[in-house]
Amino acid sequence: MSDSRRQVLIDAPVEIVWALVRDVNRHPEWWPRVVDVQCEGLEEGCSYRQVTESPFGYQELDVVVDQLDERRELRIRCTNTGTFVDPALTPAGRGTFLDARFGMEPQNTGMRVFDAIAGKRHFRRWLEQALDALQRAANQQAQNVPSARQRSNSAASMQRATSASRDRRSAGSRRSRYLEPVAYGDAANARKSAE
Secondary structure, three states: OEEEEEEEEEOOOHHHHHHHHHOHHHHHHHOOOEEEEEOOOOOOOOEEEEEEEEOOEEEEEEEEEEEEEOOOEEEEEEOOOOEEEEEEEEEEOOEEEEEEEEEEOOOOHHHHHHHHHHHHHHHHHHHHHHHHHHHHHHHHHHHHOOOHHHHHHHHHHHHHHHHHHHHHHHHHHHHHHHHHHHHOOOHHHHHHHHO
């Protein structure tokens, strides 16, 4: 049985990392070799379909959620091959500490042979690629999410802009009252009223 483990500190809040891990429909965005996922809803005990590019070509796989602990841990297992992944997340300051296991509990002779010959190297490399890609995706998403201070500054700017716009409209309506006589040809009175 192959079992690779890797730990990484991701410079993004646990909420962002968890959203990427938990939403299996988004795995093709960052998880290497995951081509497509069809999942109606994720909960412990449910299953979904996934297309993965493997050493044997493209495979349509049945995946089961063995464990789901919100914002903490997700264990998924492929019933066809015995491949499993178990990422555990822990908040670490403004980042996320991720401890992940990835490997195989072979389900048939072909998978046992593959696992014995190349399993350790294959899953170690795939886990490294997956965590590197997850880190990039989470960092990119974290940069796109404004901080509380940026949201506060943005709200204050919006409030100032709204207030200034309201003031301009009010000033514009006062001005139009002063300029009304111009429409009637009384330019001299309009200048006196404006002064």
